Amino acid sequence: MVSTIQNTDVKQKEADRAVVVAVTSRAVFDCGVDDGDEVCEVGVAFPLLQVLQRVNERLEISRFCFSSEEDFTESLLKNNVHLFLTTDRDEAAQASQKGVFSALLNEKVASSEQLRVVFCEDAVIRTDTEPPSASQDAAQSFWAQLGEMRRRFGVLDSPLSLLLLTSRGGRESCGAALQTLRSRGLNMDEAYCLAGAPRSPILSLLRPHFLLINHLED
């Protein structure tokens, strides 16, 4: 059973022109022990929402969807969500299987001045070798919109930054990924090629808001 509540304080955007982002409430607010009337603490996604606001002038949460665990993917598809953000790896995997492009929210502190999106190597390479699945089509469409958004800003002082992180292959893989992304309209701002070096020290420096990885077993 899904119930959708519209936020009447906010003008609803045209569904086919906007990038629809769904964020689980658990990521926006950290309610801890539910005391009923208490105002919740801010959650992991809060800096992200603040920074999306910068990109978008006024970020308005135009719709709230409450659904039970079994059919939340149905509500995502119904609302034509382009990107689903969650801190729960299983939720992301489930949504991805149903064809909704999903990403994991970074639980550590992220920048509140610039939206930083990290593309992990597998996300780029896999879509070339395997036949496109529903989730890959969703990915392509999201990336195209992201690329267009990035183009509206200059090289310097952009509120949106695109980062490539290749963890396994060497410079040829990273170089190929840069070119592939470019051919899809995504010009990366920063690139990090690890070739097996430990990932977490680098990730903590990159301060991404979210990581785009198709292969969620990583």
Added chain:
Amino acid sequence: MSEIKLTESAPTEDNGEEKDWAAAKAFFDNLKTNKPRPPKPRYAVTIAVSSRTLFNMVKERKIYQDEGLEKYVAYQMEHESEPLMPGAAFPFVQALMNVNSRLRQLYPDSEELFDIVLMTNNHAQVGVRLINSINHYDLSIERFCMTGGESPIGYLKAYMTNLYLSKDSDKVTEAIEEGIAAATMFTADSENELSKTQLRVAFDGDAVLFSDESEIIVKQHGLDTFFEHEKEFENKPLAQGPLKCFLEALGKLQRKFIAKNERLNCPIRTFLVTARSAASSGARVLKTLRSWGLEIDEALFLAGAPKGPLLEKIKPHIFFDDQMFHIEGAQQMGTISAHVPYGIGQKYHKGKLIEQPPKK
């Protein structure tokens, strides 16, 4: 100062790290090109080079300064199939690669190798030209950070860097303050022909391998006081300087050749080139090195004579000194030099105190 990394006998690793490493190893082992795979960072001697030290980007730099970032990035993208010309650190990198191939022959399973990382705050789109250029010369550089404008200092630590070379003295100073051996590279006016079979590294002593404690005495109290002091404290080891750990790392690799009876054929040779004189102040230096358990292959005491002519004979791939006066002298006679911005020497030029502008 940066700690020497673990030897291969040391255990304990992070599980996530292990997975990443195993996957990368598998990736490289499966490549058809037989490219040597990069070593495990925690055991390697990691050398981070900037794009402007690896390649000659003088023309491009001018475009950036005269016409701004957007035009610079556009220019680089337009020319990205044209390989860049070699820069000051290029011969040094090639010499490191040669040492690696010798090490791999003797120790095929060891991760104790040089790991060369490109550390640049260039934009990733400029990176395509950098990667193409590295491909063109087939350099063994498989790791890099293109930070798109952010300072690379944090990444230096994340990559466990043992030595950082850059053209930007501010970044180098910051790195040294963070305890990472670093130096600002200068090209030579002419090009001495350098060895293709042996990595040759020359170091100044005070304020490079050692602290600047004795330099302070010379500058503030003169040479006579300095000689007396050094004689009196001959048996007291000097404190370490910013490049001591790098010498230590080189020594660790040298010992691997010695262990296989390759001392005479060792592809690494180190030199101390100091203005100290052997008779009056040299002993303390040699005793300090001995107390650290470090060896230097040749110690040359100049007693104040210019370093340029001697370096021309030694032909190192890189020469580290804290004083610009010596850097310039070396450059003029064909030696690629690297300035270490550390210690009291920075406040002086040719023996005279540099006038500091009054603080506002």
